[in-house]
Amino acid sequence: MAQNCRTKLNILVTGTPGAGKTTMSPLLADVAQLRHVNVGDVVKEKNLYDGWDENLKCNFIKEDLVCTR
Template sequence: MSTLTRPERAKPNILITGTPGTGKSTTSADIAEALGFAHLNVGDIVKSEKCYESRDEEFDAYMLDDDKLIDEMEPMVADGGCVVDFHSCEMFPERWFDLVLVLRASTEVLFDRLTERNYSEKKREENMTAEIMQVVAEEARESYAEEIVHEVQSNTVEDMEANVERVKQWAEAWKANNP
């Protein structure tokens, strides 16, 4: 059991993470709607608040300014009730989250999703390798208390719906244990 002290909040914060293409945005939006929480798409915040230092054109990605991003998001998550959606998690303070859900997808499903997004071959290969090597899952396990990190499959609509239901049940238990 972790000895980490989290701030007292009326509602928990949830992080949905995973390799690009695993269904984070869809799952996060569905969970936020089901719980009546705010959905914070970190990629959108990075762009709208210019929380980046530069842009890597080869990978069509922003080079984050982690400090600016954290400063921007801190007041958003302070009171709880947020579902945060991002492909990386190590930069976020551990105290922010009560549940970290790592979405996983089979290589066949992931390949098709990334191809549909018109990812370059190099970007698709990098993300496929990251999923195979469990990069995001390992990052989550190293960054957060073991008991709050859960890996779930996200290959089908049924998987995504089941994940939303699991999180709804978890949130009910959290509320019962944190009156």
């Protein structure tokens, strides 16, 4: 059986638009000594979305593609 050599966890912060994810996530990453990745930025940069929700003012993310990039 192969052993997992990872020493740090991934933490995914989710919530509704305007909840403070973008503000708090980098602070959490700094305190926990983790690398911060803004998934929304990655989605936009790599076009990993397939539409726009006018009510929520956000993209429909292609989750299967985000997980493999």
